[in-house]
Structure formats: C-alpha cells, structure tokens
Amino acid sequence: MIRAFLVGCCLGVMGLIPLNAQAKTHVLITAGQSNTDGRVSNKQLPAYIKALATDTVEYLDGAYRYCKIAQNRADGQFVSFFPKGRINQGLWAYDAVTYYQLEQVLQQDFYVVKYAVGGTSIQYPNDSAKGRYWSANPDWLAKTVSIEKGGQSLLLSLTDAIDAAIDETLTKLEGGYTIDAFLWHQGESDNRYPKTYYANLKALVDYVRNHLTAKTGIDYSQLPFIFGTVSTANRQYHPLVEAGMRRLANDDPNAYLIDMSNGTLLGDRLHFDAPAATYLGEEMFNILSKVMPINHHGFRVATFKDDKRAAVSYTFDDALIEHATLVAPRMEKLGFRGTFWVNGRTVSDTSAALGKPRTSWKQLKQMARAGHEVSNHGWAHRNVTRLNPEELRHEVAFNDTLIYRHTGVFPRTFCYPGNSKNDSVIAVIEKGRVGTRTFQFSLGSKSTKENLEKRVDEWFTKGEWAVAMTHGINYGYDAFRNADVFWEHLNHVKTREDSLWVGTFSDVAAYTKAQKALTYSVTATSKGFTVTPHLNLDETLFRVPLTGVIEQVHLKKITVRQGGKRLKVRILPDKTLFDFDPYGGPIDVVLTLEK
Numbered sequence: 001m002i003r004a005f006l007v008g009c010c011l012g013v014m015g016l017i018p019l020n021a022q023a024k025t026h027v028l029i030t031a032g033q034s035n036t037d038g039r040v041s042n043k044q045l046p047a048y049i050k051a052l053a054t055d056t057v058e059y060l061d062g063a064y065r066y067c068k069i070a071q072n073r074a075d076g077q078f079v080s081f082f083p084k085g086r087i088n089q090g091l092w093a094y095d096a097v098t099y100y101q102l103e104q105v106l107q108q109d110f111y112v113v114k115y116a117v118g119g120t121s122i123q124y125p126n127d128s129a130k131g132r133y134w135s136a137n138p139d140w141l142a143k144t145v146s147i148e149k150g151g152q153s154l155l156l157s158l159t160d161a162i163d164a165a166i167d168e169t170l171t172k173l174e175g176g177y178t179i180d181a182f183l184w185h186q187g188e189s190d191n192r193y194p195k196t197y198y199a200n201l202k203a204l205v206d207y208v209r210n211h212l213t214a215k216t217g218i219d220y221s222q223l224p225f226i227f228g229t230v231s232t233a234n235r236q237y238h239p240l241v242e243a244g245m246r247r248l249a250n251d252d253p254n255a256y257l258i259d260m261s262n263g264t265l266l267g268d269r270l271h272f273d274a275p276a277a278t279y280l281g282e283e284m285f286n287i288l289s290k291v292m293p294i295n296h297h298g299f300r301v302a303t304f305k306d307d308k309r310a311a312v313s314y315t316f317d318d319a320l321i322e323h324a325t326l327v328a329p330r331m332e333k334l335g336f337r338g339t340f341w342v343n344g345r346t347v348s349d350t351s352a353a354l355g356k357p358r359t360s361w362k363q364l365k366q367m368a369r370a371g372h373e374v375s376n377h378g379w380a381h382r383n384v385t386r387l388n389p390e391e392l393r394h395e396v397a398f399n400d401t402l403i404y405r406h407t408g409v410f411p412r413t414f415c416y417p418g419n420s421k422n423d424s425v426i427a428v429i430e431k432g433r434v435g436t437r438t439f440q441f442s443l444g445s446k447s448t449k450e451n452l453e454k455r456v457d458e459w460f461t462k463g464e465w466a467v468a469m470t471h472g473i474n475y476g477y478d479a480f481r482n483a484d485v486f487w488e489h490l491n492h493v494k495t496r497e498d499s500l501w502v503g504t505f506s507d508v509a510a511y512t513k514a515q516k517a518l519t520y521s522v523t524a525t526s527k528g529f530t531v532t533p534h535l536n537l538d539e540t541l542f543r544v545p546l547t548g549v550i551e552q553v554h555l556k557k558i559t560v561r562q563g564g565k566r567l568k569v570r571i572l573p574d575k576t577l578f579d580f581d582p583y584g585g586p587i588d589v590v591l592t593l594e595k
C-alpha cells in the first residue's frame, strides 16, 4: 500500500512523502489489572495531559484530540479519551501517556478498546481474586461467559468488547482500520500460581490473536504484544511470574517486554506512582513507534539481519565426532555456520556407545576458529532442574571455563541437557548470556524431504526464528535414517538464502534481543532525517550490528553516517539497507529522491 502510493506520487515530488497519508485507522487493545485500570491520582497527571482538562481543579474531565476509547463496555461505542479509572473516575494509568504521545505523531483519530479490572489473575480459580479470571483454558471458557453476561471470564469480556467495537464502529470507518498492538500490564494477582504463569499468559495472547484472526479474516497471528514486568518492590511481586514474562518475550518474536523492576510505587506497595506510570507509558509508545507503520520517513529496524523474512539456527547436541568430520565441513562449503553444544566431561570419549565417539578439544577449537559456535550443554549432561546451586555452578560455569580454555571463545549461550528446564533455572542460567535454547524442533530420524520442505515454508509464513536440534547424523540418538535427507535439506535452504538468515544460535539470539529492546527517535532534518538509537542492554553482549531499513523508493542518492563514519548502504529495488551500531550514537541520513 505504501509503495503504490509513492509510485503514484513520485513525479515532481521532492523530499519525503508522509508515509501514513493513506493509512487505515489505527486501533489498539489495552488490558490488564489495576496498574492498567489506573491507580495514580489525576492531580498527578503530567502537565501536558492536564492541559487537555476542562476541569482544572480535580482534572476529572477533558478530552484528547484524537484518541477515542471504549473502556470496559460491551456496546462498541467510543468516547473521546480522558484518563478515568473503572470505578473511581479521577485515576490514570500508563496508557494515558502512551495515547498522548501517539496522537502527537499520528495527528489523526485512533481507537482503543480497553478492558481492565483490579485484583484479577489469569489463573482460575484463585480465591484471593474476585471470581473473575483472564484464563484462556478452553474447557473453562466453554463453561462460562463474559462478566457482562453474568459469567466469570474477563477474556470473553475483552473479546466481546472487541467484537462489539468492530461491528458497531470500526467496520463503519471510511478507509478501514487495522489493529496495531495489544498492550498489557498484569501479573500481581498471579503471585500464588507463578509456575503456570508462562503457559497462562502465552495461552491468553494466542487466544486474542486467534480471535482477531477469526473475527476479521485478517492474519493477526503476529500482532505485537507489549507488556511490562511487576516492580520488585511490589508486595505481590514473584520472581517466577517475571521469569514467565521473560520467557514469553524470548520465545515470541512479537512479544515486547518492558523491564519495570525498578518501578517506584504508591504507599500501598502495589501500584505504580506517577513517575513509574509515565515511564511505562513512554516505553510502550517507544515500542509502538517501532511496530506501527507510522510516519518515520519509512525507517524501521529489520526483525532479522539484512531484513530477511525468517531465520534458522542449526544446533547439534552432545558433540558427536561426525559433527566435526561431516557437519562442519558441509556447512562451511555452503557458507553456513552451526552451533555445537558440548559436554566437557565426555569430550574425546572414543568408546563406541550410543552417541559416541565424541569430538576432541582440538576439533572443537578448529570449528570455533572456522566461525562455528561451540557452546555449553552442561559439563556432565545433568538435568539442571534437579541441581542445588553448588552443583548447578559446576555443571554450567565449570563447563564455560573448560570450553573457553580449550577453544579461546567464551560461551554466551546454553543448551539445557535433555531440554529439561523451568522458569527459575532459565532465569539463573541466562544471566551473562545472549540466550539459552528454550524452543527447538527435532531434525533427525523422523525427518523426510517432504516434511522439511513444508517446515521451511512455515518459517516464511510465520516470519519466525527456527532452531533445529540434531544429535546423530549416521549414528547416535535420533540419527537420520538416511543422512542425505539432511544434506539435501541444507542444499534446499541454500536456495532460499535471499530471504532466510542462516546464523548461529548466538548470532540470532543477540540480534533479535537487541532489535526488540532497541528504541529510537527519528527527527527530520533539511536533507533527510536523524535516527538516535538507544539500547538498554549489556553492551558487552549486545553490541551487534543491526540492519536499518528505509522503505522510501525512487532514491537518487543517499548517504548514511554514524559517529562521523560513512556506513555501507545497499540500495534494492524496494528498499535501502544499512547496518548500524546500536550503541554508536545518532545516524544521519541524507537523501535525494528522483525527480
């Protein structure tokens, strides 16, 4: 749509064309518990919001210029937004800040469907809560209905509200509408059911995405989900709830988590105060401005390196000798690099048993030198969920040290032996790493040419990062019935490399994490624009080049500089790409369009 508009208008137009000129009306969904409903007094609203109030004593009434909201209502009707709590009128939450910032950028009407109720958990039943739950458990949902219809399901209240909004208002908008994101803050009331939080939250997000897809016929499976952690000072804080959130943000390429660990609270030690609510609202906006097609001169940061559509990492467990003698050379020939997970204890084990013989340190060093990732799979392949802290240190940290000593490269990732893991052990092991293998698909005895080709197609449809787990090629656990299936698969993948990034686990994990956490501002200059990136992650782990994309077509000339240095620019028929340093300061883009 963007491109068609530009092509139609490019003649005689100089400078940048507002890319949102024909955009559909933007719609957001916002939901959660009390910190989303709002618990900060309107007397503490930021001054720029107070300026929109008609009641300048209590700041109870007023209207935003463009934001329309349907808040906790089932009739699909919208009113001009001004911050209000569900029960107590004079209260606001983070979203008031997000909407304000969004309307500054959009300068056009947009719609929010909001549903928030204090003290509510996802898990049911939860007798500490109010008899209403967000759970997406299908058996339970089949037995209940929305709150408005006399049931107990907040999720059905939300989806009923969305459906009513679509039927009564959104479908009647000229030019159509698009749902851009799902904003969420919740988790406090699940502190009694922390172990199920990850699964509960994931099911909820999937439910909303599937519901939207079914309702509209448009694929919302990749709807951005933007959420925040609970402050560690909160009296309902639970580290496993936070670990569950981090895991979802890790596993789901379209989930964006804002770290609110240091969020300051009101005297009740439950609710964000004005500075924390403002911060969360601003961060929500920063992520929205990345994921929404709003006017940034067509600038965005690619989800995957070189703006490829999907990514795949080939990972090999247990360091079988044929990983060194067969796999690594084959991959190098194709220009690919793999990830090899090593158990220090069994390196150089030459006995012929299941999964043996194993590589030597010398071979692993050569593989590391050739650019493969040689990383940690536990020293003795023990189930890390069953170890005490001292044993865990030995299993993980000692193996790091061994690998470093023998290969010269310190592992920055980890692969759970037997894939055994839980949210608390993930949180411990991920410290100081770019990532750990928390999801994978098996490549081995059950693989066939047909099912692998189908899988590759899926990567493209979903735009996902696939992580392949392989043990044996010719021998050992889950070995291929015919090794040619694997070699042909690699050849097939090579033919699709134009839009598929084949990278080591470490490289893709670092890129995707940095890309998600990155925020930036874009300001227009006389000859183009300046992007100022900001990345609040450990620089020693995440200083990786990110790919900037400019959607603007018909460029005559473009130069991109960062820190006084000219960056290499690749001009393609439909876009322009360049790699930048997320910690390298402002990026100056100077461009001229064809006449």
Ligand SMILES: [Zn+2]
Binding pocket: 317, 318, 377, 381, 417, 418
């Ligand atoms: Zn293993």
